[in-house]
Structure formats: C-alpha cells, structure tokens
Amino acid sequence: xxxxxxxxxxxxxxxxxxxxxxxxxxxxxxxxxxxxxxxxxxxxxxxxxxxxxxxxxxxxxxxxxxxxxxxxxxxxxxxxxxxxxxxxxxxxxxxxxxxxxxxxxxxxxxxxxxxxxxxxxxxxxxxxxxxxxxxxxxxxxxxxxxxxxxxxxxxx
Amino acid sequence: xxxxxxxxxxxxxxxxxxxxxxxxxxxxxxxxxxxxxxxxxxxxxxxxxxxxxxxxxxxxxxxxxxxxxxxxxxxxxxxxxxxxxxxxxxxx
Numbered sequence: 001x002x003x004x005x006x007x008x009x010x011x012x013x014x015x016x017x018x019x020x021x022x023x024x025x026x027x028x029x030x031x032x033x034x035x036x037x038x039x040x041x042x043x044x045x046x047x048x049x050x051x052x053x054x055x056x057x058x059x060x061x062x063x064x065x066x067x068x069x070x071x072x073x074x075x076x077x078x079x080x081x082x083x084x085x086x087x088x089x090x091x092x093x094x095x096x097x098x099x100x101x102x103x104x105x106x107x108x109x110x111x112x113x114x115x116x117x118x119x120x121x122x123x124x125x126x127x128x129x130x131x132x133x134x135x136x137x138x139x140x141x142x143x144x145x146x147x148x149x150x151x152x153x154x155x156x
Numbered sequence: 157x158x159x160x161x162x163x164x165x166x167x168x169x170x171x172x173x174x175x176x177x178x179x180x181x182x183x184x185x186x187x188x189x190x191x192x193x194x195x196x197x198x199x200x201x202x203x204x205x206x207x208x209x210x211x212x213x214x215x216x217x218x219x220x221x222x223x224x225x226x227x228x229x230x231x232x233x234x235x236x237x238x239x240x241x242x243x244x245x246x247x248x
Contacts, residue, residue: 038240039237042237042240042241042242042243043233043237043244044242045179045181045242045244046233046243046244046245046246052230056230056234059234060234060237060238063238064240099190100239100240103185103186103240104240106185107185107240110184110185115184116184116185144187147187147190148187151187151189151190151193155190155193
C-alpha cells in the first residue's frame with residue numbers, strides 16, 4: 001500500500017495486494033463495534049437530560065454510523081473482482097467521513113484493549129504479548145498512520 | 157409568602173443568569189493537532205487560541221472552551237461530540 005499526497009489537497013491510497021484490502025476493510029469492522037454506544041460514551045462526563053437522550057444522541061450516533069457506512073462503501077466500490085490492485089482518494093470533501101471512521105476504529109480498539117496504557121517495556125517484548133493485543137496494536141498504528149496523513153495533507 | 161416568592165424569584169434569576177460552560181476533556185485517542193483543528197472549526201477560534209486550549213486539555217485533563225447561554229453551549233457540545241471529542245456541559 002502506498003499513500004501519497006495529491007496536488008488537490010488530498011491523498012491517494014494505492015492498494016497493491018489482497019492484504020491491503022483486508023487492512024482497509026478492517027476500519028469499518030472495528031469502527032462498527034462501538035455502534036450505538038459512542039455518543040453515550042462521549043457524554044459520559046455530563047448529565048444528559050431526556051431531551052438530549054431523545055433528540056441529540058440519536059443524531060450523533062447516526063452520524064457515526066454514516067461514517068462507517070460511507071467508508072465501507074468507498075472501499076467496496078474501489079475494489080474490482082478482476083484485480084488485486086486499486087485506488088482510493090480522500091479529498092477535503094470526504095475527509096471528515098474517513099477521519100471519523102478511523103477514529104471510531106481506534107476508539108473501539110482502545111475501549112477493548114486499553115492500548116494507551118501499554119508502555120515501552122511492553123513494546124520491547126512485543127512478541128510476547130497476547131496475539132489479539134498484538135493485532136489491536138498493529139491495526140491501531142495503521143489507522144493512526146492514515147489519520148496523520150489526513151491531518152498533514154488534507155485537513156491542514 | 158412574599159419573602160418566599162422573592163427568594164424563589166432571585167434563585168431562578170441567578171440560575172438563569174449563570175453561564176454554562178463547555179469543557180473538553182483529555183482522552184487517549186484524539187491527536188493533539190486534531191483537537192486543535194476541531195476547536196477552530198467548531199468554536200471559530202484562531203489557531204493560536206485553539207492551540208492554547210488544546211494544550212490546557214493536554215496538561216490539565218480538561219479546558220473550558222466557551223461559556224454563555226445554555227442553548228449555544230448545547231450546540232457546541234453536540235458539535236464537539238460529532239467530531240468525537242469528549243466534551244461536557246456544566247452550569248457555572
């Protein structure tokens with residue numbers, strides 16, 4: 001997979017193998033695990049009155065679902081059954097959808113595995129970590145890598 | 157009775173007048189540049205002020221990013237949640 005900035009303030013993702021598709025498809029799979037919960041989690045530090053729960057929360061959760069759906073559809077549309085390669089473009093117009101879906105995926109991994117409490121020592125002995133935890137770390141770093149490109153080249 | 161009415165009226169007036177605070181709380185996922193970006197986008201602040209507030213969130217665990225009327229404060233919190241920032245609303 002190659003990620004390159006474009007002349008029009010976007011980025012291109014060149015997909016070069018089946019594994020690249022699997023990595024990208026995991027964004028929506030991971031992100032969807034917080035479906036219906038994230039709005040509530042984000043408001044955990046405030047008192048949510050009934051109006052907020054009835055009117056605001058469903059809107060917020062709907063916008064998160066739309067991000068996941070959008071990214072999933074973009075990846076599906078870019079994938080041709082006849083070839084392993086493909087291309088995705090993230091532009092200023094759709095960057096919020098991509099960034100949001102990637103963030104949901106990282107939030108889900110953080111919620112499930114508490115990755116932020118891993119320290120240098122854990123990374124020094126990375127091979128000894130639980131397999132599921134290792135997968136979560138690698139995926140989270142991959143999502144973070146794309147987000148960093150989006151911040152640097154598209155959202156700046 | 158009158159006194160009670162007066163006290164109630166004063167209390168209601170105080171509650172109405174006290175500003176509502178919009179707070180952003182630190183979290184382990186959102187990137188510092190992203191938090192700055194969202195503060196600029198939602199609150200309309202310039203880069204310098206947004207960065208200063210983001211650093212307050214980073215160092216103190218939270219920052220008051222706006223205060224004022226409840227309706228507008230609720231709108232800001234809703235927007236911040238939409239961008240996946242941990243935000244809350246408090247009556248000062």
